[in-house]
Amino acid sequence: MNAILEKARQKVDHAEVFHLRRRLLPVEFDAEGLSVIKAKHIEGAALRAVCKGRLGYSTSTDLAHPAAIVEAAVATAAYGDETDLEFPGHAIDPIEGIHHPETAALSAEQLVALGEAIRERILADASDVEVGVSVQTTVDHVHIANTNGLDAEETRSSVSVSLEVTRAKQGDIFTVGDVYKARVIGDLAVEDITRRVLRLLRLGMDIASAPSGSLPVVFTPTGTLALLLPLIIGLSGKSVLLGLSPLDGKLGEAIFDSRFSLIDDNRLVSGAAAGSFDDEGVPTQRTTLIEGGQLRDFYYDLRTAKQAGVDSTGNGYKSGLIGGSSFRPAPSASLSNLVVDTGDATEDDLVRGMKKGLLVDGVLGLGQGNLNAGDFSNNVAAAFLIEDGRIAGRVKNVMLAGNSYDLLRHHLIGLGDRADWVYGRISCPAIAIDKVNVAAK
Amino acid sequence: MKGIIKQAIENSSADYTEIRIERRWLNRVLFQKEKLETLESATELGGIVRCLKNGGWGISVFNDLANLSKHVKEAAAMAEVVAATTDSSVLLADVPVVEDEVRVELEHDFRDVPLQRKVELTQSYNGIILGESDKIVATQVQYVDRFSEITFANSEGTFLVQELPDITLLLGAAAGDGKGDIQQGMEYGGEAGGFEWVEGMEDQAKIAAKRAVAMLDAEPVAGGQHTVVLDPMLAGVFIHEAFGHFCEADFLFKNPRLAEIMTLGNEFGMPGLQVVDEGFISGGRGNVPYDDEGVRREKTYLIKDGCLHSLIHSRETAAKMGAAPTGNARAVSYEYEPIVRMTNTYIENSTSSFEDMIKNVDHGIYAVGAYGGQTEFEQFSFSAAYAYEIVNGEVGGLLRNVVLSGNLFETMRSIDAIANNLKVSGGVGGCGKGGQAPLPVTTGAPHIRIRNVTIGGK
Numbered sequence: 001m002n003a004i005l006e007k008a009r010q011k012v013d014h015a016e017v018f019h020l021r022r023r024l025l026p027v028e029f030d031a032e033g034l035s036v037i038k039a040k041h042i043e044g045a046a047l048r049a050v051c052k053g054r055l056g057y058s059t060s061t062d063l064a065h066p067a068a069i070v071e072a073a074v075a076t077a078a079y080g081d082e083t084d085l086e087f088p089g090h091a092i093d094p095i096e097g098i099h100h101p102e103t104a105a106l107s108a109e110q111l112v113a114l115g116e117a118i119r120e121r122i123l124a125d126a127s128d129v130e131v132g133v134s135v136q137t138t139v140d141h142v143h144i145a146n147t148n149g150l151d152a153e154e155t156r157s158s159v160s161v162s163l164e165v166t167r168a169k170q171g172d173i174f175t176v177g178d179v180y181k182a183r184v185i186g187d188l189a190v191e192d193i194t195r196r197v198l199r200l201l202r203l204g205m206d207i208a209s210a211p212s213g214s215l216p217v218v219f220t221p222t223g224t225l226a227l228l229l230p231l232i233i234g235l236s237g238k239s240v241l242l243g244l245s246p247l248d249g250k251l252g253e254a255i256f257d258s259r260f261s262l263i264d265d266n267r268l269v270s271g272a273a274a275g276s277f278d279d280e281g282v283p284t285q286r287t288t289l290i291e292g293g294q295l296r297d298f299y300y301d302l303r304t305a306k307q308a309g310v311d312s313t314g315n316g317y318k319s320g321l322i323g324g325s326s327f328r329p330a331p332s333a334s335l336s337n338l339v340v341d342t343g344d345a346t347e348d349d350l351v352r353g354m355k356k357g358l359l360v361d362g363v364l365g366l367g368q369g370n371l372n373a374g375d376f377s378n379n380v381a382a383a384f385l386i387e388d389g390r391i392a393g394r395v396k397n398v399m400l401a402g403n404s405y406d407l408l409r410h411h412l413i414g415l416g417d418r419a420d421w422v423y424g425r426i427s428c429p430a431i432a433i434d435k436v437n438v439a440a441k
Numbered sequence: 442m443k444g445i446i447k448q449a450i451e452n453s454s455a456d457y458t459e460i461r462i463e464r465r466w467l468n469r470v471l472f473q474k475e476k477l478e479t480l481e482s483a484t485e486l487g488g489i490v491r492c493l494k495n496g497g498w499g500i501s502v503f504n505d506l507a508n509l510s511k512h513v514k515e516a517a518a519m520a521e522v523v524a525a526t527t528d529s530s531v532l533l534a535d536v537p538v539v540e541d542e543v544r545v546e547l548e549h550d551f552r553d554v555p556l557q558r559k560v561e562l563t564q565s566y567n568g569i570i571l572g573e574s575d576k577i578v579a580t581q582v583q584y585v586d587r588f589s590e591i592t593f594a595n596s597e598g599t600f601l602v603q604e605l606p607d608i609t610l611l612l613g614a615a616a617g618d619g620k621g622d623i624q625q626g627m628e629y630g631g632e633a634g635g636f637e638w639v640e641g642m643e644d645q646a647k648i649a650a651k652r653a654v655a656m657l658d659a660e661p662v663a664g665g666q667h668t669v670v671l672d673p674m675l676a677g678v679f680i681h682e683a684f685g686h687f688c689e690a691d692f693l694f695k696n697p698r699l700a701e702i703m704t705l706g707n708e709f710g711m712p713g714l715q716v717v718d719e720g721f722i723s724g725g726r727g728n729v730p731y732d733d734e735g736v737r738r739e740k741t742y743l744i745k746d747g748c749l750h751s752l753i754h755s756r757e758t759a760a761k762m763g764a765a766p767t768g769n770a771r772a773v774s775y776e777y778e779p780i781v782r783m784t785n786t787y788i789e790n791s792t793s794s795f796e797d798m799i800k801n802v803d804h805g806i807y808a809v810g811a812y813g814g815q816t817e818f819e820q821f822s823f824s825a826a827y828a829y830e831i832v833n834g835e836v837g838g839l840l841r842n843v844v845l846s847g848n849l850f851e852t853m854r855s856i857d858a859i860a861n862n863l864k865v866s867g868g869v870g871g872c873g874k875g876g877q878a879p880l881p882v883t884t885g886a887p888h889i890r891i892r893n894v895t896i897g898g899k
Contacts, residue, residue, distance in 0.1 A: 399897035
């Protein structure tokens with residue numbers, strides 16, 4: 001790590017080394033029980049180098065040869081993008097609670113025991129299903145150093161459960177999944193982890209005939225992803241720079257219903273993306289993106305911030321739009337922990353208020369439709385008919401379509417009073433929306 | 442290295458041990474608008490040990506190759522925990538022991554091409570798109586080359602070294618009308634080939650740009666049920682995503698009730714329907730001379746004359762189902778264990794033609810290319826890149842927002858015409874399964890016609 005930076009210092013004008021040492025211990029259960037345990041020890045480094053005003057980038061897992069990593073970055077810098085990128089030298093304000101040694105020390109047997117308990121709990125309630133469970137510890141040691149004097153390192157650990165439960169009968173297959181993440185295993189209570197899945201399995205027992213038309217829809221927290229994905233893209237400083245965001249030039253304007261607020265907060269320890277600094281060594285912060293329906297900010301990494309003439313919001317991540325991370329990709333503007341403000345209705349209230357509509361818990365084909373414009377178009381994975389304020393069965397073969405910007409501005413019925421973490425990174429309540437286009441086969 | 446690997450396997454306490462070491466080189470050039478967004482060069486070196494002990498699997502993954510024996514021990518220890526907890530016992534189907542070395546010879550080896558040339562070529566395509574129209578607001582032009590050398594050895598005596606080249610090009614354009622509407626046009630592809638494959642793509646760059654602009658005037662499709670003709674690209678993605686994954690035997694284990702539907706001999710479509718997974722075709726991105734369990738490639742008919750003919754297997758699934766391994770155990774990298782995956786998957790030619798297909802359609806949709814899709818069991822949902830109306834037997838105006846969805850089995854039975862112009866293509870990304878993505882594959886088909894497809898729309 002330091003050898004790479006020292007070698008780079010001799011050859012280039014500015015340099016930044018990102019080093020990740022990751023240990024994963026997943027134990028995986030399939031329909032028949034525990035199937036495999038994997039111990040993964042991944043270690044790699046990435047070097048960003050500025051040479052004569054041009055940016056180069058290389059990554060390697062072969063850390064025994066720091067000179068080769070530097071040479072590769074210098075070679076790319078010869079043709080690289082002209083840049084005035086400055087690596088940060090800010091002091092880091094550490095956050096507490098993102099690493100617990102007892103989490104890192106969890107044994108395979110302890111993870112197996114939790115997985116078994118979850119499986120048994122589900123099968124006790126629903127004997128006609130196949131249960132897939134994976135319990136995993138993740139311990140990341142991240143170290144960033146640059147030629148501007150930054151030398152920051154942090155260990156982040158978590159334990160997570162992913163669940164996939166399938167009921168198949170007479171040609172009908174119904175599957176529900178979930179992901180839970182916690183900092184300590186004690187926070188993963190079997191009852192909490194299985195409650196939602198068991199409720200959906202109960203609700204999904206009977207099939208209802210699907211309605212068509214312009215209808216009100218209650219999106220559960222996991223269902224909201226269809227609505228939120230266009231915003232996640234549109235609020236990126238990168239989309240704005242590329243001229244792809246319809247929010248360009250609208251800072252300060254009321255663009256959504258006044259009850260809708262959105263915050264990105266990578267200092268929120270309960271979120272999976274928490275850290276004291278982002279993947280460029282910028283101190284993390286709480287960024288209000290939408291407040292009371294008004295557009296307050298976009299999110300930025302160093303490069304897009306520089307181009308836009310603003311400061312990075314600490315959203316430079318080596319990952320995709322929602323989740324995943326590695327030492328390999330160059331940092332880009334990505335959300336960390338996204339928080340949607342809660343409202344004052346319970347999810348049941350929202351359902352009770354509807355004469356005819358849908359409860360949507362999950363969709364297929366996320367990312368389809370013209371996301372830049374705000375359009376979504378998805379087949380439902382788990383959705384239920386609401387009739388006279390009650391769940392009247394599961395619906396299949398239903399397409400949802402709409403425009404997130406339009407729906408969240410003009411057709412927001414209400415927000416749930418309780419938020420759940422979706423994929424560990426999006427904290428969101430149920431959202432009820434009117435006039436969603438529903439097409440049944 | 443061979444000696445060290447063999448020694449580590451020999452010292453293993455497990456019933457079966459395999460080691461796979463991968464060395465990988467990658468270069469990526471990405472232009473967005475006028476900007477060279479990414480230029481990177483990467484080297485990977487890593488390994489995986491997989492041990493089977495008392496019928497349980499244990500795995501160890503690592504980048505530090507200095508102490509192979511330590512990782513063999515760790516994998517064996519994990520396998521013991523599994524075996525102690527579960528009753529199920531894994532067996533592996535017998536396969537021939539092989540020693541082989543598969544080196545590739547590329548017409549114009551991209552490893553010999555200077556980085557500068559890669560940047561300049563990518564930049565020239567980007568320039569063509571930007572210069573096509575003042576309505577072009579963004580571009581995404583990406584070149585990626587990747588070369589892997591994989592060493593595989595197991596405790597049965599198999600020892601293999603094989604090289605896998607992969608080169609892809611994405612030519613993406615976004616056009617705007619200045620009033621907030623943004624539309625895309627994309628041309629892309631990939632090959633297990635050399636640098637020559639990405640040269641001479643000037644026309645494709647133009648086509649991508651022109652289509653983005655044309656899409657601004659495309660009508661949104663009317664939702665509902667339509668007769669749809671799929672082009673080879675979309676039909677290929679459909680057969681891979683919606684049907685192919687069901688033929689993966691490990692998927693069926695996890696879903697025994699679905700396995701009943703996927704019983705060999707069951708009728709899935711018209712007699713002219715043949716679906717193939719083939720481990721090696723010329724330049725196919727899905728090519729695997731040997732899979733990641735050291736099993737030699739096969740040509741497997743998934744559907745023959747409309748009926749389910751074979752599944753695809755790993756050694757474990759083959760043993761469990763009493764079938765023969767098909768060479769379909771693949772891992773996306775050394776970070777992962779092999780699971781059952783497709784390679785080059787396509788619908789074979791039949792006798793119809795595109796003209797015949799649309800001739801008698803009063804009103805329908807001609808859907809072209811794919812912008813992604815998703816399946817969840819028999820439910821699928823795919824976005825066509827673009828589409829045309831079919832009116833009175835002729836191709837009409839451009840349509841947008843065409844998302845096809847439905848039930849796989851009903852949709853397969855509703856295929857009523859298959860043309861004779863098979864085209865197989867490798868996308869730029871690959872296939873995802875079990876957290877392993879993107880795995881290079883190719884998909885293909887001739888034009889196919891499907892009745893009563895649900896199209897989402899406004």
